[in-house]
Amino acid sequence: EAGVTQSPTHLIKTRGQQVTLRCSPISGHTSVYWYQQALGLGLQFLLWYDEGEERNRGNFPPRFSGRQFPNYSSELNVNALELEDSALYLCASSLLNSPLHFGNGTRLTVT
Amino acid sequence: GIQVEQSPPDLILQEGANSTLRCNFSDSVNNLQWFHQNPWGQLINLFYIPSGTKQNGRLSATTVATERYSLLYISSSQTTDSGVYFCAVLTGANSKLTFGKGITLSVRP
Numbered sequence: 001e002a003g004v005t006q007s008p009t010h011l012i013k014t015r016g017q018q019v020t021l022r023c024s025p026i027s028g029h030t031s032v033y034w035y036q037q038a039l040g041l042g043l044q045f046l047l048w049y050d051e052g053e054e055r056n057r058g059n060f061p062p063r064f065s066g067r068q069f070p071n072y073s074s075e076l077n078v079n080a081l082e083l084e085d086s087a088l089y090l091c092a093s094s095l096l097n098s099p100l101h102f103g104n105g106t107r108l109t110v111t
Numbered sequence: 112g113i114q115v116e117q118s119p120p121d122l123i124l125q126e127g128a129n130s131t132l133r134c135n136f137s138d139s140v141n142n143l144q145w146f147h148q149n150p151w152g153q154l155i156n157l158f159y160i161p162s163g164t165k166q167n168g169r170l171s172a173t174t175v176a177t178e179r180y181s182l183l184y185i186s187s188s189q190t191t192d193s194g195v196y197f198c199a200v201l202t203g204a205n206s207k208l209t210f211g212k213g214i215t216l217s218v219r220p
Contacts, residue, residue, distance in 0.1 A: 033207075033208065035210075037152075042210060042211075042212050042213060043197065043199075043210040045207050045208070045209070048207060056207050058207075088152050090152075090154060092208075097141060097142065097201070098142075098159075099142070099144055099156060099159040100144065100156075100199075100208055101156060102146075102153075102154040102156075104151075104152070104153050105152050105153070105154075107152070
């Protein structure tokens with residue numbers, strides 16, 4: 001069984017640019033979660049999608065957005081990038097109220 | 112929201128030693144998971160343990176839900192056990208997994 005896959009693995013962007021990160025869940029999983037892990041700040045919850053709908057959102061500005069597609073894959077979009085957006089972005093998938101399984105992450109560097 | 116506290120924040124062991132990592136949480140939980148984050152950033156599922164005791168090789172975990180804590184035991188530690196260990200809990204209200212700050216484990220040869 002394939003795990004959660006994320007792309008790209010690494011990304012370098014300039015302040016003010018926009019970025020799209022992608023996540024494919026484990027087959028059969030309907031929930032997708034996004035987390036940000038900035039240096040020294042731990043894992044911060046960003047977004048949760050289930051069955052195509054946004055179910056919950058963390059304490060992040062509106063320039064962080066995303067969506068979930070009918071095949072349950074998901075995108076995370078970040079507009080107007082700032083230096084402090086540099087982080088490891090982790091995607092996880094699960095069935096509702098079941099263990100979360102994480103992908104390997106996308107490491108974003110903003111210069 | 113729920114608070115998750117892990118202790119100790121840092122741990123240094125000699126290879127072969129045993130250790131206990133603790134996770135306290137402030138409210139009832141539906142789900143508790145332990146993860147190991149390796150130096151490359153990969154988060155590896157160790158245990159899904161909202162209550163009771165589980166064992167997997169040299170690792171075992173116990174959650175006492177009524178007293179709001181969980182323990183992760185590592186026996187005969189190896190250098191490959193190094194990394195950060197996270198406890199994460201999920202409450203019923205909004206199905207958001209809340210992470211503790213992690214325990215950084217260094218196992219020296």
